[in-house]
Amino acid sequence: MRWMKYSVPRYWRSRRNLYKLEAVKCRSCGRVNYPPSATCRYCGSRNIEYFEIKGLAKLITWTAIYSEPEGFEVFKPIIVGVVEFPQCGVRVLARITDVDLSELREGLVLEPVLRKMSEDGAAGIIRYSLAFRPKMNSN
Amino acid sequence: MNSPELSVGVTGWGSYIPMYRLLVSEVVRVWGFPPETPRNLGMEEKAVAGPDEDSVTMGYEAALNALRRAEVSPRDIGAVWVGSESKPYAVKPSASIIAEALGITPATMATDLEFACRAASEALRISIGAVASGLVKYALVIGTDTAQAEPGDILEFTASSGASAFVVGPADSAAAVFEASYTYVTDTPDFWRRDGALFPLHTEAFTGEPAYFSHIVGAVKGLLEKTRLRPSDFDYAVFHQPNATFPLRVAAKLGIEKEKVLPGLIVSKIGNTYNASALTGLSRILDIARPGQRVLLAPFGSGAGSDAYSIIVTDEALERRGKAPTVDDYIARRRVIDYASYAKYRSLIARLPR
Numbered sequence: 322m323r324w325m326k327y328s329v330p331r332y333w334r335s336r337r338n339l340y341k342l343e344a345v346k347c348r349s350c351g352r353v354n355y356p357p358s359a360t361c362r363y364c365g366s367r368n369i370e371y372f373e374i375k376g377l378a379k380l381i382t383w384t385a386i387y388s389e390p391e392g393f394e395v396f397k398p399i400i401v402g403v404v405e406f407p408q409c410g411v412r413v414l415a416r417i418t419d420v421d422l423s424e425l426r427e428g429l430v431l432e433p434v435l436r437k438m439s440e441d442g443a444a445g446i447i448r449y450s451l452a453f454r455p456k457m458n459s460n
Numbered sequence: 461m462n463s464p465e466l467s468v469g470v471t472g473w474g475s476y477i478p479m480y481r482l483l484v485s486e487v488v489r490v491w492g493f494p495p496e497t498p499r500n501l502g503m504e505e506k507a508v509a510g511p512d513e514d515s516v517t518m519g520y521e522a523a524l525n526a527l528r529r530a531e532v533s534p535r536d537i538g539a540v541w542v543g544s545e546s547k548p549y550a551v552k553p554s555a556s557i558i559a560e561a562l563g564i565t566p567a568t569m570a571t572d573l574e575f576a577c578r579a580a581s582e583a584l585r586i587s588i589g590a591v592a593s594g595l596v597k598y599a600l601v602i603g604t605d606t607a608q609a610e611p612g613d614i615l616e617f618t619a620s621s622g623a624s625a626f627v628v629g630p631a632d633s634a635a636a637v638f639e640a641s642y643t644y645v646t647d648t649p650d651f652w653r654r655d656g657a658l659f660p661l662h663t664e665a666f667t668g669e670p671a672y673f674s675h676i677v678g679a680v681k682g683l684l685e686k687t688r689l690r691p692s693d694f695d696y697a698v699f700h701q702p703n704a705t706f707p708l709r710v711a712a713k714l715g716i717e718k719e720k721v722l723p724g725l726i727v728s729k730i731g732n733t734y735n736a737s738a739l740t741g742l743s744r745i746l747d748i749a750r751p752g753q754r755v756l757l758a759p760f761g762s763g764a765g766s767d768a769y770s771i772i773v774t775d776e777a778l779e780r781r782g783k784a785p786t787v788d789d790y791i792a793r794r795r796v797i798d799y800a801s802y803a804k805y806r807s808l809i810a811r812l813p814r
Contacts, residue, residue, distance in 0.1 A: 340561035394811075395511040395804065418512055419479055435520045435561055436512040443813055447548055449516065449557065457793050459785040 326391065327441040332448055339450040342374040342433060344411050355411040374411055377456055378404040380429040381412065385422055392439035398422070404431055404453055419454040430456045464592035465641055469634020470771070471532060471598060472627040472780060474525025475743040476518045477730050477790035480508040484617050486799045491612045498617045502704025506731025508797065509606045509621035511805050514548045519604035520558050522623035522736070525784035526600065527562065529635070530627035534562050537627070538596025539569040539587065543580025543735040545653070546606045547572055558602065569596070576651060577700055578761025579603070580624075580735040585641055585767055587628040598629040603735035610659035611808055618703055620731025624739035635777040636746060636755070639770035640687045644678035651762035667762070672702065675766040676710050676758050683756075683768035691715045694770075695753040698741035700760035701727035716756070723748065729791050742771070744787040749773040 337343065344355040349366035355374075360367050383402035393399055400417040402425070417425070418436055431453035438450035483505045484498035498504075509518065519542055527534065540559040547554050555570035564570075573579035580603030587599035604623035609615035631637045650671035653660035676699060684690065691697075697720045699707040704727050711721045724741035733740055738759035745755050750773065757769040803809050 336560065341563070395807075416512075419510060435517050437514060437517060438512075447514075447516075449561070452512065457785060457789065459789045 325441060325445050327446055327448065329446055332446060339438070339448070340435065342413065342451060343371050344374055344409065345369045345371055353409050353411060355413070374406050374409060376406060376408060378406050378413070378431045378433070378453060380417070380425065380427060380431055381405050382427070383417060383425050390439075392441060396439075400425070402453070416450075416452040417454070418452045424455070432456045463640055465588055465638035467631050468588045468591045468628060469631040469637035469774070470626050470746070471629035471634050472526040472528070472530025473625070473635065473743050473746045474522050474527070474529060474784050475622070475624040475736070475740050475787050475790060476521040476525065477507045477622045477733075477740070477787070477793075478509045478513055478518065479793050479795050480510055480797045480801075480805065481505045481794045482508050482799065482802045483796060486802070487616050490799045491616070493614075497614065500705070501617055502728050503617050503731070504728045505796070506618060506620035507622055507733070508802050508805055513606070513621070515542075515544045515546050515604040515606055515623070516548055516554045516557050518606070518621065518623035519544070519554065519602040519625065520561055522604065522625040523558060523562060523600055523602050526625040526627050528784040529780040530598070530629070531780075531783070532598055532627060532629065534564045535567070537564045537568055537598045537600050539590055539599040540564055540602070541569075541580075541583035541586065541599065542572045542602045542604065543575070543578070543583050544572060544604050545574060545576055545579070545734060546608060554604075564600070575765060576761035576763050577734045577737060578759045578765055578767065580739060581759035581761070581767045582643070584626065584628065584769070585643060588638055588641065591628055591630065598627055601626045601628060603739045605734035605736060606806070607732060607734045608653070608659050611803070613659070615660070615662065618727070618732040620733050622730060622733030622736045622740055624736045624743045626739070633776065634774060635780050636771045636773045639754070639772055640683060641767060641769045642679055642682040642686055643765065643767045644675055644682055645765035646675070648675070648762075648764035650764055662762075667702070668706070671762060671764045672700070672706055672760055673710055673713065675764050676700070676760050676768075677713055679766035679768040680714055680756065680758050683770060687770060689770060693754060694720060694756040696724055696745050696749065697721050697756040697758075698724035698738050698745060699758050700738045700766070701725060701741060702732050702737070704728045726787065726791065740787060746773065746777055747781060747786040747788065749777065751775045751777065
């Protein structure tokens with residue numbers, strides 16, 4: 322196992338949450354739980370439903386990471402931000418991509434994209450995950 | 461004989477082009493090429509995938525755009541076929557990652573195909589068979605590449621990154637319908653990359669006449685004979701775009717006017733996106749064409765082969781156009797980088813193994 326520093330089962334188990342943004346709505350108290358959980362963390366009810374978070378998000382705050390974890394070397398500086406989906410109020414901590422630090426400002430409109438998150442060396446697995454980029458101009 | 465193509469069409473189409481651009485003048489500056497070299501290829505700049513992008517992430521976004529236009533449920537997709545010569549994993553399908561991320565799994569076929577630049581084009585032909593036979597309702601075909609070029613090789617002016625995808629489904633609800641298709645394949649060693657080799661090798665002049673030109677001409681002539689169509693029956697012609705001059709030369713050989721080729725000829729702005737090259741040209745045509753217009757599509761792949769398709773645009777194309785970013789939207793989203801950043805983004809700088 323000398324080539325595998327990442328836990329493959331852990332990545333595999335979490336792929337649904339890495340590729341898609343999902344939250345849980347409590348059918349008892351109506352509140353939204355993110356990250357999803359089987360029990361509502363506000364009222365304790367197990368009467369919940371999953372939904373996919375869609376649409377555009379807004380940048381709330383951000384930082385740049387210069388001391389990167391192993392496997393993230395080529396992405397340095399790693400820009401990480403808190404982004405908010407206005408419709409459901411969910412805030413997500415995620416990597417921000419296709420942007421320079423100097424271009425970031427509060428309220429910047431972002432859209433989710435699937436990107437490489439990190440690589441386990443040259444022979445191990447590649448982890449993919451949603452990141453956010455400034456919304457592209459269209460039509 | 462009832463042709464299977466007539467019952468099948470493109471339900472949705474979509475492309476993706478990364479935002480970074482390398483100007484050809486940077487390759488001239490770093491490697492000492494004569495300035496006329498890129499001019500002779502008709503090249504201005506090429507698209508470069510960022511450090512967090514690969515064939516999977518680009519193919520995913522192109523496919524997402526195709527699904528947005530197709531407006532079909534991911535559950536109705538019965539096959540995901542990815543044509544690429546730059547798979548992130550040598551062994552482990554890109555198709556299953558993309559299918560999973562799009563919510564198409566598990567009741568689907570999913571496979572990567574390899575035939576240099578035309579694997580995705582063959583996937584398109586396979587999907588016609590699969591849809592026409594009723595084996596699947598819809599198939600998702602993706603051409604995606606982060607094309608490799610050895611630093612200093614003339615290929616560096618053109619080898620670029622991008623993806624295009626098509627949801628192939630029943631003709632009655634399609635944005636464009638297939639009329640006929642024809643494939644022409646021989647064993648011609650014009651370009652290859654051996655297993656484990658970092659970069660491809662190619663045979664300069666040999667890549668033209670016996671490879672690109674004879675195979676595209678063979679496929680298009682086969683299509684014309686089969687359909688009794690004439691070059692003048694087509695409103696647009698899209699060929700594989702290894703540079704900006706070959707498509708115009710092959711059009712001239714076939715008696716097709718330059719004006720029919722130029723709207724789908726985008727290589728000078730984005731480079732040769734390999735499996736996405738001709739398919740992104742088709743994607744741009746579907747972005748702009750009028751209902752009733754007939755498109756000739758002829759991708760080419762080294763090794764070597766070409767497929768020729770006759771495709772007719774329908775009213776549905778107008779309806780679906782605005783549901784995803786166009787090829788021109790992606791061409792306009794550009795940020796110029798220097799050669800050093802390009803080298804880093806494409807992993808061309810030596811580093812110790814981690």
